[in-house]
Structures are given as C-alpha cells and as structure tokens.
Amino acid sequence: MNTTVKGRRVPTQFPFGSLTADAGASADPVLVEIVQGSLASVEMEVETAIARTSRSPMIRDAHDFRAGIHDRLLRKLTGRSYSALVHPVVRDFPLEEMRPGDVFFHNDVYESEGGIGHLPDLCVTVPVFHDSGNGPEVVAFVQAFGHHDDIGGAVPGSMPSNATSVYEEGLMVPPIRLWEEGKPNRAALRIMTRNSRMPESLAADLDAECAACLMGARRLGELFDRYGRDTVEACFDAIISRTTQTYRREILSKIPVGTWVWEDYAEHDGVEEPKLHRQRITLTRTAPDDPEGERLIFDFSGTSPQAKGPINHCGDYSDGVFLKKWLAPILRNLADTPERMAELDVNEGVVPLIEMRFPEPGTLLTPVFPAPTNARTFVILRLLGVLAGVIAKAVDGNMPADQETIRYTGVYGTDHDGRPYLMREVLGGGSGGRYYADGEDTIHVVPDSRNLPTEFTESRFPFLVEKLSLAVDSGGPGKFRGGLGYEKHIRMLRDAHFMSIADRSILSCWGVKGGKAGRPFEVTIDPGGPNERRVGALADAEPVRAGEVIRIRTTGGGGWGDPLERDPKLVVRDVRWHKVSPEGAFRDYGVVLTGSVEDDSLDYDEDATRKERQRRQEKAAETAFFDRGPGYAQLSGGATAAEVDWL
Structure with a gap:
C-alpha cells in the first residue's frame, strides 16, 4: 500500500519498528556478533567484486x-558507509511480486525518496529470498550505488x-526491473x-554491479538457511536496537538540553552571480522526560529558496x-575517544533519535521538480559542516572545524588514436582540526575512495601528471x-577541455574557537606561462x-584553537615537512625561525617567538567563535562574521 505525502507516493506498509516483540532482546549475543560480522563480510565481498570487475575509472x-544491506522492513543494517534507500523499489514493486534473480534499477532523483x-548515481537493488516452507519470500535486500562516468545530458x-x-x-530512470528472474532486460540496457x-564502460559497470549484488544475495540467503528466518x-x-541505545547513551548524553542555531553557505549555483545560498539548522536537544522521547531535532527553517542552478x-x-x-556520522565526533568513534556504526538505529523539520517546498532542501540537482554536493556536504558547527556551539567547541572533501575535476577530448575520452576524478581535501589533534590531509568523504593512480591515467589518457603533493599552507592555522x-599538476599532450564542479573557491572551510579558515579551492591553467x-570552480x-x-x-580544513597557542616545535616540524611555509610559520603562528630546511638546521628562536606572540595577543580584538575567512566579506557586503557566529 502507498500513501501520498506532498504529492509523492511513499510506502506505508514498512514503518520503522521491530520484527520481534522484544526488539531482539532474546537474541543470543554471540549469534548477534556472528550475524553482524557476516553482514559486514557480505558487504565487503560485494564491493570487492564490483571493484575487480567494473570498467570505468x-x-x-x-x-x-x-x-x-537492508532488511525486509527496509532498514539499513550495515554501518560502515551510507547507501541509498530500498523504499522507492518497494513502493513500485510489492514484495510479493518479486522473484529470485530479479534486479531492480533506478537513478531518478525525484523518484528515489x-x-x-x-x-x-546509479542504484542496483537485489532482493534476498528464503523459503520457510511456504515458498521463497523476500527477507532482505543487497544494494549498490555509485557515481558513473556519463548518463547523457548536456555535457x-x-x-x-x-x-x-x-x-x-x-x-532519468525511475525504479524498473532490470533483470527478471535472472534474465537481463536488454531493451532497457x-x-x-x-x-x-x-x-x-557503463554497460560493464552495470553488469559488475548486478552480478555482485546477486552474489551478495546468495551469500545472505545462506545465512538465513543456516540459522533460520526468525x-x-x-x-x-538486536543490531539496530543496540545502535539506538549506544547513541543515546554515548552521544546524546554529551549534548546539553537546549536550542542552538547556526548556518553556512554555498557560494554559487552556476547560473546567478556568486552569493550566499544559506543552509540553516536549528538544533534542539530534548529532555529525557520529553513526552515524544529523548531526541535531537534538526529544523531547517531559514534555508534559502531553491537555486536556479544545479545545487x-x-x-x-x-x-x-x-x-x-547521512548526517549522523558527524555525531560520532562526540565519542570519548577517536578509537571509540571509529567503532560506532551508523545504521537504521540512529533514525528514531533524530527528528527533522523541513520548510515548505521550494528551498535548497525541498526543491520542486524539475529543479536541477547535479551539484547537490554543495548542499549535502555543507550540511555536514552546519551540523558540526551548531553542535560546536552546544559543546564549547569540542567538535572538528570544517572540511570540504569532495569536488569533481577532469579533462575530456580525443586521444592519440582519435577516440573520445573522459577522465574525471574526485579529489579530496583536508579535514578540520580537532580539539585534540590536527586535521587529516587529503581525505575523501566516500569510504575507500581515492585519487586516480598516475600510472593508470598516464597510460590511458593523453596527459602527464607532473606533480601530486600536499598544498602547502592550505590547512587553516590553529592550535591544531x-x-x-x-x-x-596535469600537463596536456593534446588540446582538450577542463571541467570542474567545486565549491569553496570563494568561501573557505571555517575555523572554530580561535582557529582560522583554510585556503579555498583554486584552478590555474598555464601557471607562470604566457596564457596563465x-x-x-564551476566549468564545463x-x-x-x-x-x-x-x-x-583543493581546500584545506579549518583550524581549531588559537594559532598562537600552537607548540612552536610542531610549527618547525610542519615547515620541515613542507606543510607550512617559512613565511606561514611567522605570518600565521608568530614563530621566528632560525636555520634552514636545506641543511637540516631549522629551528626557532624561543625568546623572539614569545615576544612576537605576546605583542600580537595584546593587540588582538575580540573575535567570533567561527572564522569564515576573507571570502565571506566578499559575499556578505563587508561583514566578517554572521550573527550566528557569536556564542
């Protein structure tokens, strides 16, 4: 059965809930660990098979x-990574109409729930079947989705x-049955x-994904055969309930009861002139005795109207x-230790702890069809930072500073044999400094994703990769x-075209609690040459x-804490490692260097450094809790901080 909400069809037969009256409390704890490990193993085997048999870079x-992996109630069971939803498939194809060997496919943004x-982002979904004596019945789903090279369109x-x-x-493809009982739909393909x-490459990728998910469905079916459906x-x-209880005990308890507001911005939409496209979250942490339950409320009221362009x-x-x-992994930063943070999965168990309140249709988060969406990373990545920022206000800054770890760059043209090619990659960036450590360099938001290997790209495409390194001084200065x-650096061997879908080329990744913003994204062609x-950041x-x-x-992460409080020995180390320039050591940290890197005599003058830092501290004015960098003034009419940036 389907119902209509805001003019959309959504499945109502599978609300969040448990399959057993005791929500898994009677499950054998040892078996729970075995099942959870088996799910992780199946998920990894599916991804390994796709990586080994797909074709596109x-x-x-x-x-x-x-x-x-999702159960028959459409709940996500695995937590290593986010994935798409099964809801649109079940909405259009009831479980009782599914058959072993079926593979479902969709990529329609407005039909994907x-x-x-x-x-x-093409999505493949395979139902898992088990026969308890009444014939095969759907008991779970294996799903894969990823970013493919080209699905048509203007560029x-x-x-x-x-x-x-x-x-x-x-x-646009709404949910369809791409394979029926083991037979591919050749017409659709x-x-x-x-x-x-x-x-x-598209055909090969789809074949790899379908085969891998069918293999995963067989593996998962073996689990049901071994232990029984019930x-x-x-x-x-038990797995989902444990996540709910763990997040309530270890994460929600770190956020005091109250309400906080913060916002951040995308800077351009590809159509209008750059401006501040606002995403705002009002965070409310309810009390344990709240009649509707202890939870976090994310209210997105105040978010800007939908953009004309594709963000x-x-x-x-x-x-x-x-x-x-998607947002729940940010909450893991409140864990007691980094090791504990890494242990916290994000599965369906986080869903009942979060309530979302959306503005009316027609905003960046509630666009009306057929609004374009291809650069939607400008919004969903920014929301990760908005949530981190609003929580930072609630917990005295004990959250990481900002990061922007995905953007698409690439080149296309014809190769030496006259064949068309497309090379596109997702280059990461620096993560934000933390209250206990520096940010990580060149990270990617998609688990296990990476830049394209130089050896591969140079052998396949007509260019040379002359340099791949860390961008010196790109990380925001801070105590951390x-x-x-x-x-x-890519040197083209044939005439070609460059493309880019990136944000944070004017605005920067913000710093927090005295930390400074990182360097923004930039692309220069023919640097130092006659045609520089x-x-x-948006180029087709x-x-x-x-x-x-x-x-x-690419972007550097924001800094955490006052840069003048950074250990000078760490600044010297950063200069030696070519992460901070000698000029940056003095400009950003007030460290007076001595010696040089070249002869391994680099050090610092302790007395001169102390005096320089003291001089700066005496002249320092009160600053906002967040530092957005110089680009914010460019788009805000001269303001250096927003009203919500102050505690």
Whole structure:
C-alpha cells in the first residue's frame, strides 16, 4: 500500500519498528556478533567484486561507490558507509511480486525518496529470498550505488554546471526491473547505454554491479538457511536496537538540553552571480522526560529558496530518512575517544533519535521538480559542516572545524588514436582540526575512495601528471592545524577541455574557537606561462592547449584553537615537512625561525617567538567563535562574521 505525502507516493506498509516483540532482546549475543560480522563480510565481498570487475575509472579506480544491506522492513543494517534507500523499489514493486534473480534499477532523483542525489548515481537493488516452507519470500535486500562516468545530458560527465532543469542533466530512470528472474532486460540496457557517451564502460559497470549484488544475495540467503528466518531477524533487531541505545547513551548524553542555531553557505549555483545560498539548522536537544522521547531535532527553517542552478538537494523525502543517516556520522565526533568513534556504526538505529523539520517546498532542501540537482554536493556536504558547527556551539567547541572533501575535476577530448575520452576524478581535501589533534590531509568523504593512480591515467589518457603533493599552507592555522588539500599538476599532450564542479573557491572551510579558515579551492591553467588564467570552480568546457599545465589546489580544513597557542616545535616540524611555509610559520603562528630546511638546521628562536606572540595577543580584538575567512566579506557586503557566529 502507498500513501501520498506532498504529492509523492511513499510506502506505508514498512514503518520503522521491530520484527520481534522484544526488539531482539532474546537474541543470543554471540549469534548477534556472528550475524553482524557476516553482514559486514557480505558487504565487503560485494564491493570487492564490483571493484575487480567494473570498467570505468570512477568506479574501478576511484572507488566512488558503496554497497549496503537492508532488511525486509527496509532498514539499513550495515554501518560502515551510507547507501541509498530500498523504499522507492518497494513502493513500485510489492514484495510479493518479486522473484529470485530479479534486479531492480533506478537513478531518478525525484523518484528515489531522497536516496539518490544526482543522475550519475546509479542504484542496483537485489532482493534476498528464503523459503520457510511456504515458498521463497523476500527477507532482505543487497544494494549498490555509485557515481558513473556519463548518463547523457548536456555535457560529458552529466553534470552541467549551468543547468536550470533536470532534463539537461541526463537520462532519468525511475525504479524498473532490470533483470527478471535472472534474465537481463536488454531493451532497457540498450536505452541507457545509447544515452551515454561512454557506453562500453557503463554497460560493464552495470553488469559488475548486478552480478555482485546477486552474489551478495546468495551469500545472505545462506545465512538465513543456516540459522533460520526468525533467529536471523531477531539478530537484525538486536543490531539496530543496540545502535539506538549506544547513541543515546554515548552521544546524546554529551549534548546539553537546549536550542542552538547556526548556518553556512554555498557560494554559487552556476547560473546567478556568486552569493550566499544559506543552509540553516536549528538544533534542539530534548529532555529525557520529553513526552515524544529523548531526541535531537534538526529544523531547517531559514534555508534559502531553491537555486536556479544545479545545487539543490531533495532531502525531505520519507521524513528525511536518508538525510538522517547521512548526517549522523558527524555525531560520532562526540565519542570519548577517536578509537571509540571509529567503532560506532551508523545504521537504521540512529533514525528514531533524530527528528527533522523541513520548510515548505521550494528551498535548497525541498526543491520542486524539475529543479536541477547535479551539484547537490554543495548542499549535502555543507550540511555536514552546519551540523558540526551548531553542535560546536552546544559543546564549547569540542567538535572538528570544517572540511570540504569532495569536488569533481577532469579533462575530456580525443586521444592519440582519435577516440573520445573522459577522465574525471574526485579529489579530496583536508579535514578540520580537532580539539585534540590536527586535521587529516587529503581525505575523501566516500569510504575507500581515492585519487586516480598516475600510472593508470598516464597510460590511458593523453596527459602527464607532473606533480601530486600536499598544498602547502592550505590547512587553516590553529592550535591544531587543519589538514592539507591536494596540489596536482596535469600537463596536456593534446588540446582538450577542463571541467570542474567545486565549491569553496570563494568561501573557505571555517575555523572554530580561535582557529582560522583554510585556503579555498583554486584552478590555474598555464601557471607562470604566457596564457596563465584562473578558472572558475564551476566549468564545463574550459579549453586547454597541448603543452599547458592545469594546476589544481583543493581546500584545506579549518583550524581549531588559537594559532598562537600552537607548540612552536610542531610549527618547525610542519615547515620541515613542507606543510607550512617559512613565511606561514611567522605570518600565521608568530614563530621566528632560525636555520634552514636545506641543511637540516631549522629551528626557532624561543625568546623572539614569545615576544612576537605576546605583542600580537595584546593587540588582538575580540573575535567570533567561527572564522569564515576573507571570502565571506566578499559575499556578505563587508561583514566578517554572521550573527550566528557569536556564542
């Protein structure tokens, strides 16, 4: 049965709930561990199979995909990574109509219940069957979705930066039965590959994903055969219930009862001139005796109207279930230790602890069809930072500073044999400094994803990678420095076009509690040459001549704490490691260096450093709790901080 909410069809037969009356309390604790380990093993086996048998660089080499396992109530059971939702498949194909060997497919943003953000994310779903004596019945789902090279649309890569309609972004496919009882739907596959500029790699990737999920379904079916349906489902309940209780005990308890507000911004939408596109969260932590339960309320009221360009994200479908699981990993930063943080999975157990309140349709988070969405990372990545920021206000800054760890860059043209090619990769950036440690360098938000190997790209595409290093001084200064971004130099061997879908080229990753903002994203073509030019962060077809170099510098994370409180020995170490320049050591940290790196005599003058820092501290004025960097004034009319930046 389906119901209609805000004009959308959503399944109502599977509300959040447990399969057993005691919510898994009767499950054998040892067996629960076995089942949980088996789920993780199946998920990893599916991802390994996809990585080994797919063809496109984005899937095979960059690993921009992930798998997930869900039960028959559509609850996500695994927590190593986020994944899409099963809801749209079950909405259109009732469980009783599914058969062993079926494979379902969709990529339609507006028909995905919020589980798909843009059209290049293709999703494959396979039901798992078990026969308890009444014939095969659906007991779970194995799903894989990832970012594919091209699904049609106005530009190679299916991410036109100036799109004003989803129709410009590629082929939209609502949930369909791509395989029926083991037989592929050749007509549907032909339609999809015909719409792609990279038909061979698309076909190979889909084949790899379908085969891997079918294999995963067989493995999961063996688990039910071994222990029985009732036993396994009781373990599912116990796994989810344990997550709920753990987050309530270890995470919610760290946030005091109260309400806080914070906001951050995307800077451009590819259509209008750069401006502040606001995303706001009002966070309320309810009391344990609240009549509706102890929980966190995320209210997105105050978020800007939907953009004309493609930065919108459909977040309010199915009560924001996908968005809850997308944002919940930020909460893990409240764990007692980094080791404990790494142990906390994000599965369906976090859902009842979070309530989301969305504004009316027509905002960045509630766009109205056919608003474009291909650059929706500008919103969903920013929301991670907004949540971190609003929690930082609640817990005296004991949260990491900001990070921006995904942007798409690439080149396309024809190779030496006259064949068209598309090279696109997702380059990470630095993570924010933390109250106990520096940020990490060049991290990627998608688990196990990475930059493309130089050896592979140089052998396949007509360019040379002349440099891949850390971007010096990109990390925001702080008592704990922000992580560094990439610096990558690509020398083209043939005329081509450069593309980029990136944010944080004007605004920076913010610092917190005295920490300074990191360096923004920038691309320069022919640096130091006669045709040197900066390229906007949103570019579809910037011409690059043979022999010219493309220099890409990705964002550094924000700093945490006053840079003048950083241990001078760590600054000396950073200069020696080429993470901070000698000029940056004095400019940002007030450290007076002596000696040089070249002859290994680098050190610092302790007395001069102490006096320089004391001089700066005496002149320092009161500053906001957050530092947004110099780009904020450019877009805010001269203001250096927003009203919400003060405690």
